[in-house]
Amino acid sequence: xxxxxxxxxxxxxxxxxxxxxxxxxxxxxxxxxxxxxxxxxxxxxxxxxxxxxxxxxxxxxxxxxxxxxxxxxxxxxxxxxxxxxxxxxxxxxxxxxxxxxxxxxxxxxxxxxxxxxxxxxxxxxxxxxxxxxxxxxxxxxxxxxxxxxxxxxxxxxxxxxxxxxxxxxxxxxxxxxxxxxxxxxxxxxxxxxxxxxxxxxxxxxxxxxxxxxxxxxxxxxxxxxxxxxxxxxxxxxxxxxxxxxxxxxxxxxxxx
Ligand SMILES: O=C(CO)COP(=O)(O)O
Numbered sequence: 001x002x003x004x005x006x007x008x009x010x011x012x013x014x015x016x017x018x019x020x021x022x023x024x025x026x027x028x029x030x031x032x033x034x035x036x037x038x039x040x041x042x043x044x045x046x047x048x049x050x051x052x053x054x055x056x057x058x059x060x061x062x063x064x065x066x067x068x069x070x071x072x073x074x075x076x077x078x079x080x081x082x083x084x085x086x087x088x089x090x091x092x093x094x095x096x097x098x099x100x101x102x103x104x105x106x107x108x109x110x111x112x113x114x115x116x117x118x119x120x121x122x123x124x125x126x127x128x129x130x131x132x133x134x135x136x137x138x139x140x141x142x143x144x145x146x147x148x149x150x151x152x153x154x155x156x157x158x159x160x161x162x163x164x165x166x167x168x169x170x171x172x173x174x175x176x177x178x179x180x181x182x183x184x185x186x187x188x189x190x191x192x193x194x195x196x197x198x199x200x201x202x203x204x205x206x207x208x209x210x211x212x213x214x215x216x217x218x219x220x221x222x223x224x225x226x227x228x229x230x231x232x233x234x235x236x237x238x239x240x241x242x243x244x245x246x247x248x249x250x251x252x253x254x255x256x
Contacts (some may be wrong), residue, residue: 001035001036001037001038001231001232001234001244001247001248002037002038002039002040002063002091002125002164002166002210002231002232002233002234002238003037003038003039003040003234003237003238003239003244004040004065004093004096004212004233004234004235004238005039005040005041005042005045005065005238005239006042006065006098006235007042008042008239009041009042009045009239010044010045011044011045011047011048012048014041014042014045014048014049015048015049015052017039017239017241018039018049018052018053018058018060019052019056020241020242021037021039021060021241021244021245022056022058022059022060024241024242024245025037025059025060025245025248025249030249032059032248035248036061036231037059037060037061037248038060038061038062038063038090038091039060039061039062039063039238040062040063040064040065040091040093040125041062041064041065042065043064043065043079046062046064046084046087046089047087049062050062050087050088050089053088054088061090061091062087062088062089062090062091063089063090063091063092063093063122063123063125064079064084064089064091064092064093064122065092065093065096066079066092066093066094066096066099066113067079067080067081067084067092067094067113067116067117067120067122068080068081068113068116069109069112069113069115069116070116071116071119071120080120081116081117081119081120081122082120084120084122085120085121085122089122090122090123091122091123091124091125091164092113092117092122092123092124092125093124093125093127093166093233094110094113094114094117094124094125094126094127094151095110095113095114095126095127095128095147095151096127096168097127097129097168097170097173098173101170107146107147107150107151108150110126110147110150110151111150111151111152111153111154114126114151114152114155114163115154115155118155118159123162123163123164124163124164125164125165125166125210125233126148126151126152126163126164126165126166127166127168127212127233128144128147128148128151128165128166128167128168128191129144129147129167129168129169129170129173129212129213130143130144130169130170130171131170131171132170132171135169135171140169140187141186141187141190144167144187144190144191145190145191145194148165148191148194148195149194149198152198157199157200157203160195160198160199160203160207161199161203161206161207163207164207164208164209164210165191165195165207165208165209165210166209166210166211166212166233167184167187167188167191167209167210167211167212168211168212168213168233169183169187169213171213172212172213172214173212173213173214173235174214174235174236175213175214176214177213177214178213178214178215178216178219178223179211179213179223181222181223181225181226181229182226184211184223184226184229185226185227185228185229188209188211188226188228188229189227189228191209191228192204192205192207192209192228195207208230208231209228209229209230209231210229210230210231210232210233211223211226211229211231211232211233212232212233212234212235214235214236215232215233215234215235215237215247216237216243216247217237217243217246217247217250220232220247220250221250224250232247234247
């Protein structure tokens with residue numbers, strides 16, 4: 001269960017949220033042994049959140065929302081995967097539709113970012129998903145599969161085995177328009193099938209496939225009940241610690 005804060009919460013608000021989230025998760029009534037919780041704050045919050053996670057031994061993992069394709073050098077405004085790894089990041093989001101849309105990130109840039117993530121020991125959370133027109137044209141599955149193929153092109157199985165793929169239909173992001181559980185299952189199962197073709201069945205079965213797009217405590221159960229949905233990439237609702245804890249808690253019920 002990963003919370004993508006997007007461009008919300010400064011480092012002081014981040015400290016507050018993470019402490020409250022940890023406190024809410026450790027209510028003593030739920031077993032979180034089988035659920036991994038990650039937060040993906042803005043770059044400027046990473047150090048603060050890392051300090052809290054390390055200092056207070058929080059069970060929350062840390063990730064960033066983007067990284068540079070370059071290692072270092074004259075790239076003003078860019079952030080290297082080396083720096084993120086040093087800050088204790090486990091994950092980095094790659095190819096979010098907001099980066100593709102507002103920063104003209106092409107499939108090739110996304111591929112290079114996946115490579116850069118692995119180079120620096122980070123696990124990419126690779127986002128794929130179709131715009132509304134593509135879905136209306138019935139082309140969503142081939143569109144997502146093509147994004148997956150492009151992003152993983154040339155990636156060895158040893159690396160692909162740990163990739164996290166997040167299916168986020170663009171029309172469901174921040175709109176309140178959540179995909180139906182069947183919509184999510186259709187595309188998440190197509191992602192897994194494609195991974196089996198690109199690599200093998202065992203690798204595909206082990207890859208974590210997330211759904212993202214207007215996930216809330218009230219709709220997470222129906223989505224998570226789908227066979228090929230392993231978790232959620234949560235935007236807006238992850239900036240509310242009680243709501244995000246409820247979303248994470250859903251998974252804990254399954255194992256309790
Ligand atoms: O883009 C998302 C997560 O990366 C989803 O955002 P919302 O949950 O706000 O729709």
